[in-house]
Amino acid sequence: MPDLRASFHSDLDDIRSSIARMGATVVELIPRVTDILLEQDLEGANYVLRADDEIDARCLDIEERSLSLLALQAPVAGDLREVASAFKIASEMERSADLCGNICKAARRIYGHDLGPKLRGTITKLSAQAAREYKEAVEAYVERDSARAAALPDIDDFLDELHRQFVQQILESHAAGTIDLQVAVQLALVARFYERLGDHAVGLGHKVCYIATGWMPESEARERYRKSQEAGADNA
Amino acid sequence: MDLIIVAAAVAVGLVLGWALCRGGDQRTADVAAPARPSTVDHRQVLDMAQAAVVVVDARGDETYRNDRARALRRTHSGVLIDEAVERHVGRALNGADTAEVIDLYGPPRQTMSVSCHRLPDGGVVAFIDDVTERRRIDAMRTDFVANISHELKTPVGAIAVLADALVDEDDPEVMARMVSRMVAEAERAARTIDDLLELSEIELSSPTDRLPLEPVDVLRAAADRLGQAAEQRSITIDIDAAVPDLVVVGDPRQLSSALGNLVDNAVKYSDDGARVRLRARTNDDWVELVVADDGVGIPERDLERIFERFYRVDKARSRGTGGTGLGLAIVRHVANNHGGDVLVHSTEGEGSSFVLRLPGTPRNPDDVPQEPMGDVADPTPNPQQVNTR
Numbered sequence: 001m002p003d004l005r006a007s008f009h010s011d012l013d014d015i016r017s018s019i020a021r022m023g024a025t026v027v028e029l030i031p032r033v034t035d036i037l038l039e040q041d042l043e044g045a046n047y048v049l050r051a052d053d054e055i056d057a058r059c060l061d062i063e064e065r066s067l068s069l070l071a072l073q074a075p076v077a078g079d080l081r082e083v084a085s086a087f088k089i090a091s092e093m094e095r096s097a098d099l100c101g102n103i104c105k106a107a108r109r110i111y112g113h114d115l116g117p118k119l120r121g122t123i124t125k126l127s128a129q130a131a132r133e134y135k136e137a138v139e140a141y142v143e144r145d146s147a148r149a150a151a152l153p154d155i156d157d158f159l160d161e162l163h164r165q166f167v168q169q170i171l172e173s174h175a176a177g178t179i180d181l182q183v184a185v186q187l188a189l190v191a192r193f194y195e196r197l198g199d200h201a202v203g204l205g206h207k208v209c210y211i212a213t214g215w216m217p218e219s220e221a222r223e224r225y226r227k228s229q230e231a232g233a234d235n236a
Numbered sequence: 237m238d239l240i241i242v243a244a245a246v247a248v249g250l251v252l253g254w255a256l257c258r259g260g261d262q263r264t265a266d267v268a269a270p271a272r273p274s275t276v277d278h279r280q281v282l283d284m285a286q287a288a289v290v291v292v293d294a295r296g297d298e299t300y301r302n303d304r305a306r307a308l309r310r311t312h313s314g315v316l317i318d319e320a321v322e323r324h325v326g327r328a329l330n331g332a333d334t335a336e337v338i339d340l341y342g343p344p345r346q347t348m349s350v351s352c353h354r355l356p357d358g359g360v361v362a363f364i365d366d367v368t369e370r371r372r373i374d375a376m377r378t379d380f381v382a383n384i385s386h387e388l389k390t391p392v393g394a395i396a397v398l399a400d401a402l403v404d405e406d407d408p409e410v411m412a413r414m415v416s417r418m419v420a421e422a423e424r425a426a427r428t429i430d431d432l433l434e435l436s437e438i439e440l441s442s443p444t445d446r447l448p449l450e451p452v453d454v455l456r457a458a459a460d461r462l463g464q465a466a467e468q469r470s471i472t473i474d475i476d477a478a479v480p481d482l483v484v485v486g487d488p489r490q491l492s493s494a495l496g497n498l499v500d501n502a503v504k505y506s507d508d509g510a511r512v513r514l515r516a517r518t519n520d521d522w523v524e525l526v527v528a529d530d531g532v533g534i535p536e537r538d539l540e541r542i543f544e545r546f547y548r549v550d551k552a553r554s555r556g557t558g559g560t561g562l563g564l565a566i567v568r569h570v571a572n573n574h575g576g577d578v579l580v581h582s583t584e585g586e587g588s589s590f591v592l593r594l595p596g597t598p599r600n601p602d603d604v605p606q607e608p609m610g611d612v613a614d615p616t617p618n619p620q621q622v623n624t625r
Contacts, residue, residue, distance in 0.1 A: 017315075020312075020315045021315055021316065021318075021319050023312065023315075024312040024313070024315040024316045024319075025316070027312045028312075028316065028340060028341045028342075030341075031341040031342070031343070031345075032341050035341075035537070038535070116585070117532040117533055117584050117585035118584075118585035118586075119585065120535070120584050120585060121533055121583050121584035121585025121586055122585065124535065124536055124583075124584055125583070128343070128536075131341075131343060132343070135312050135343070138312045138315070139310065139311060139312055142309070142310060142311075142312075142315060143310060
């Protein structure tokens with residue numbers, strides 16, 4: 001029996017380590033794809049897109065190992081939360097890597113167009129903020145630091161504001177004739193991809209809180225919904 | 237009595253002999269005995285090492301990790317480095333020493349070297365070293381050689397080609413155009429050589445030509461030098477004329493050159509009709525001369541390299557503006573020569589702010605600048621801003 005538990009904890013550690021590595025890879029991808037976008041590095045874009053298969057494979061591997069652990073070891077309490085969250089975290093990270101791939105696709109589509117320093121500057125800021133948030137989320141996961149994870153929604157507000165500013169700049173640049181419609185559309189998508197990366201970081205933070213405390217911020221929404229349903233029934 | 241004396245002499249002899257033998261033994265022991273085992277725990281020594289060290293046994297299980305390696309675990313970069321270490325340990329356990337250099341985008345951007353070596357007991361030791369600075373210096377050296385060749389060869393090559401074409405040309409209009417291009421290329425080569433000479437002079441200069449200087453006067457001199465270039469593009473150079481508490485003791489020519497380069501860049505990389513702001517302020521014992529603009533700004537990745545000789549952020553644009561690529565290198569050398577430094581804050585698309593920090597000294601009422609800083613008008617009595625246009 002002790003051997004079985006030792007094996008369970010070793011397997012759980014392996015899953016944790018795989019998730020941390022996948023998350024750290026996404027943190028690295030964010031500034032990398034930004035460089036690709038700003039430097040119009042087509043070779044780099046193709047490299048990142050080809051490497052996406054590896055991320056997909058890692059995600060699948062984590063999900064399969066978590067499933068196996070659930071079926072064979074019947075974890076409880078914190079361990080159960082950890083294994084159950086692994087499914088969601090892995091797919092959240094896989095989706096984040098896809099967003100980085102989408103930025104590379106946009107880089108290919110706007111190849112040869114000059115973006116100008118203002119748009120480039122804001123893209124750099126969006127990227128830095130998204131990478132900072134993701135780094136916080138991954139390190140909060142590694143450290144099981146629910147306080148650090150709980151701060152992520154506030155940090156994300158800044159990214160949302162940058163997103164709004166960037167869309168405004170895109171419209172102004174298009175109106176001034178410095179970028180054409182196709183570039184404007186692609187840049188608006190790029191802005192959305194960075195903004196979504198921030199949302200995924202916040203999502204990861206929620207899972208870290210859940211693993212550490214058993215409570216998720218979504219619980220508040222569920223409570224509000226339950227109360228509104230009850231109030232509706234009373235009124236009826 | 238004789239017997240007693242003989243006995244005493246024998247006893248003294250024995251004691252002396254014993255003592256001498258003991259001393260001799262001790263000396264021999266000092267020379268021949270192996271060093272006493274150190275009381276220092278080698279793990280403590282490894283904890284002080286700059287490199288992160290991880291040791292695994294022959295089965296691949298981790299048996300030791302020094303402080304630096306433990307600290308890595310808490311960061312996202314550390315997670316990726318651990319992954320690389322695991323990969324290399326696997327290879328090293330199969331018999332081969334391995335090494336890899338990993339570039340991490342961060343933040344912060346880092347270059348790490350991971351090397352694994354087999355131990356006599358079948359285990360493996362992994363060394364993880366931060367080689368970011370080493371790589372940066374290597375890149376700087378390589379780029380410098382490439383850039384200086386390019387900067388000097390390009391105008392000379394262009395002149396040679398134009399001269400060659402001129403030989404067979406008889407259309408006066410075309411000839412005039414070619415000659416004007418040749419003159420421009422020759423001037424460019426001359427500017428580069430002048431700047432190189434100035435840089436070399438600054439590097440070799442001794443602190444003998446130092447005078448107390450009013451910081452605001454240094455700013456005015458630079459603004460006056462660039463006034464015409466700014467006016468041509470309707471750029472306003474604003475000087476905050478507030479007089480700081482301290483003065484700078486410096487070489488007027490060098491400071492004028494450094495500030496001139498900063499203002500020149502601010503004007504070059506600003507849009508037509510923009511504003512360039514100059515200001516002198518004190519910060520503890522430092523005088524800070526600030527040149528700020530709302531121009532194109534500098535991408536973050538270039539910020540740490542812009543003070544290198546011949547480094548250019550946007551190669552096409554910089555050459556178009558007529559710079560030699562030595563301006564900021566001159567600024568940095570002037571700052572270092574005066575015991576100060578130069579700082580930059582910049583955001584691409586929003587502008588840049590350069591701060592030349594120099595050691596300040598209290599103003600002595602008897603001190604007056606002994607050498608005028610260019611054609612400087614008398615300071616206006618404390619206006620908030622002076623427009624040099």
